[in-house]
Amino acid sequence: xxxxxxxxxxxxxxxxxxxxxxxxxxxxxxxxxxxxxxxxxxxxxxxxxxxxxxxxxxxxxxxxxxxxxxxxxxxxxxxxxxxxxxxxxxxxxxxxxxxxxxxxxxxxxxxxxxxxxxxxxxxxxxxxxxxxxxxxxxxxxxxxxxxxxxxxxxxxxxxxxxxxxxxxxxxxxxxxxxxxxxxxxxxxxxxxxxxxxxxxxxxxxxxxxxxxxxxxxxxxxxxxxxxxxxxxxxxxxxxxxxxxxxxxxxxxxxxxxxxxxxxxxxxxxxxxxxxxxxxxxxxxxxxxxxxxxxxxxxxxxxxxxxxxxxxxxxxxxxxxxxxxxxxxxxxxxxxxxxxxxxxxxxxxxxxxxx
Numbered sequence: 001x002x003x004x005x006x007x008x009x010x011x012x013x014x015x016x017x018x019x020x021x022x023x024x025x026x027x028x029x030x031x032x033x034x035x036x037x038x039x040x041x042x043x044x045x046x047x048x049x050x051x052x053x054x055x056x057x058x059x060x061x062x063x064x065x066x067x068x069x070x071x072x073x074x075x076x077x078x079x080x081x082x083x084x085x086x087x088x089x090x091x092x093x094x095x096x097x098x099x100x101x102x103x104x105x106x107x108x109x110x111x112x113x114x115x116x117x118x119x120x121x122x123x124x125x126x127x128x129x130x131x132x133x134x135x136x137x138x139x140x141x142x143x144x145x146x147x148x149x150x151x152x153x154x155x156x157x158x159x160x161x162x163x164x165x166x167x168x169x170x171x172x173x174x175x176x177x178x179x180x181x182x183x184x185x186x187x188x189x190x191x192x193x194x195x196x197x198x199x200x201x202x203x204x205x206x207x208x209x210x211x212x213x214x215x216x217x218x219x220x221x222x223x224x225x226x227x228x229x230x231x232x233x234x235x236x237x238x239x240x241x242x243x244x245x246x247x248x249x250x251x252x253x254x255x256x257x258x259x260x261x262x263x264x265x266x267x268x269x270x271x272x273x274x275x276x277x278x279x280x281x282x283x284x285x286x287x288x289x290x291x292x293x294x295x296x297x298x299x300x301x302x303x304x305x306x307x308x309x310x311x312x313x314x315x316x317x318x319x320x321x322x323x324x325x326x327x328x329x330x331x332x333x334x335x336x337x338x339x340x341x342x343x344x345x346x347x348x349x350x351x352x353x354x
Contacts, residue, residue, distance in 0.1 A: 118289025
């Protein structure tokens with residue numbers, strides 16, 4: 001949504017209601033109202049700020065960043081006849097909450113235009129009774145970072161004490177659906193049996209503010225059952241954007257070992273595009289919307305739960321180097337933020353010009 005705001009500011013007079021601190025990341029001529037960064041207080045205060053803003057000004061369209069603000073959009077639509085757009089991510093359709101399903105999802109059905117982050121999220125929306133004619137699949141984009149040269153990679157390795165000559169990388173919050181603990185327990189040992197020198201670098205922490213907070217930090221630590229296994233894993237926690245780009249580029253392969261969790265879903269698989277933009281392929285279990293983010297040019301999709309096949313796909317990349325970096329970069333160019341913003345503008349224009 002930050003990228004959307006930057007794009008929209010190029011062709012519209014924009015007012016943003018966002019979490020505390022967001023103003024520093026937006027153009028100076030943007031009107032910004034900041035609310036709490038905590039989920040509950042943000043929803044309450046952002047609704048009040050939106051009501052106040054709509055009383056002062058007429059807006060051609062009001063855009064919500066997820067289904068969590070569907071109730072706010074519905075209120076603005078009823079009180080001010082506002083045209084509304086929402087961007088849905090997947091989890092905001094299936095979250096296991098009776099209140100959310102009975103209050104927020106019905107509000108989504110009344111929104112004028114709905115941008116969907118993947119084909120899988122579109123299918124979930126249809127199952128929830130949302131009109132498919134008002135939806136458009138618009139995949140998120142990714143930045144196209146500057147290449148990481150040998151000096152940058154060496155500096156990154158030294159600062160983060162990475163001892164492996166070659167390594168896999170896992171990037172993401174340690175939520176249960178990301179499958180890190182399952183990977184450590186069932187798949188990593190198979191990979192190490194064939195390639196004992198490779199390591200795993202983990203980037204990410206437990207979810208702090210999310211819709212369900214299904215963290216698995218304890219399970220991840222428990223999965224490192226032996227000293228030998230523990231020595232092959234390095235945890236970096238949260239790192240800077242540039243360090244993440246270097247980490248992607250320096251890794252041989254990214255692992256994305258998703259698992260099926262009731263009331264949770266991987267909406268798209270942004271990390272697969274981010275890795276491809278740095279020249280690194282991804283191996284993922286074919287769950288949720290990840291199929292929109294991975295093709296033969298940037299990795300492999302594996303049937304869910306097949307640890308042996310997942311390990312084989314990782315080893316193929318480790319040993320053969322395919323898909324190569326040029327194929328990955330070609331794939332990533334299909335998912336730029338410019339392409340994303342052009343599609344979002346077209347969606348909004350069809351609503352405003354009615």
